[in-house]
Amino acid sequence: MCLAVPGRVMDIEERDGTRMATVDFGGVVKEVCLEYLPDLQVGEYAIVHVGFALQRLDEESARQTLDLFAELGMLQEEFGDAWETAAMEAGVDPVEEVRKS
């Protein structure tokens, strides 16, 4: 949960009076709130934590970090299915758990 992942802004829109963006994290796409980095533009990179852009990042360091996280399986940890993980740790059938959720 504490992992902050770099992502690239794909588009920006105003929703409920809030600046929101669609952000690409090396293939996984999520909604991200830009209220803490209001001047972030489409195409730029930022460090994103639990759906909020927290700090700008240059493209090269963002890409390096994303590649590394992908290779280490950390993106799966961040964006993967938490019920499945919990079920496996608890020794319960993960398929059952995912179906319930």
Added chain:
Amino acid sequence: MKYIDEFQDPGLARRLLDDIHATVTRPWALMEVCGGQTHSIIRHGIDQLLPEEVELIHGPGCPVCVTPLEVIDKALEIASRPEVVFCSFGDMLRVPGTGRDLFQVRGEGGDVRVVYSPLDALRIAQQSPDREVVFFGIGFETTAPPNAMTVHQARKLGIENFSMLVSHVRVPPAIEAIMSSPSCRVQGFLAAGHVCSVMGVGEYPELAERFRVPIVVTGFEPLDILEGVRRAVRQLERGEHTVDNAYARAVRPEGNPAARTMLEDVFEVTDRAWRGIGVIPDSGWRLSSKYRDHDAEYRFAVGGIRTAEPAECRSGEVLQGLLKPHECEAFGTLCTPRTPLGATMVSSEGACAAYYLYRRLDLPATKAREASPVV
């Protein structure tokens, strides 16, 4: 070899290591504050690549691990109510409360949902006006601003069926508590990069000066950690103790001012108990009185829940760097990720989990060095 690619640039890693080896003349103990750093260190065997003189001590920086048992019990109590949709980050599911965890509460019929962002929980509240939606707001300074914004939004949009169980913690008072302990061995800190992305570095000079301890803001990747160690060791060898930023690509000295302003508006500083450690003065945030309507602790009257922690779990010592996980008697026997006694065994950032996962304990140092990344 796969590991070499993981270092991105093994040549640079090698040069950083050579520099550290060339600089060190005596033993030094550094604490990496953040659990994400601990995992990176263990996963890549960084501690074993360093000169024998440099010891890395694992710090308390895992929000899941330090959330006290009684807060978990409050969460379980709220999540069990039929009118409640309880939303949480995924890594809280299996943190043991007294007798059970959130995963089991769902098995017993509780409506527990995993969200990626606190805003997802707010959306659920908007879509289900007849339910009480509660978000489990834990985390350090990195997670607090998103949670603060969510409460702020709930109020702005008049979403009355949304509340948050807040148990946020702050790093500087923890550093102060660690340094003030008579058994403290820490001589330098690798500060948590993403905490500083939000808070900046302004809280650290006073601590560095008072405890005469170098504080180096450090990232999470292997090269970041090696660079953080290199800068800390340089300072120690020279007898310096300043605040240094080795993660400038993500940390500006002032942090994120908009986030800090929101934190000040929504939260107020409070004393907070840390699991296994006890109460550290001023080490947490709770919702300020202005936002009491959205405070789940009041809404569900769980403020009175008090629980004692299990005696056999020594996570408090692990979190303060006084004990290595495998030195705990229960490690790997009574306590495993399947049957965890403490949160440090459950969390993906916990030190006990890192040691268990990477089976590092039975590998003699020389063997580990041979099998390891860069060399």
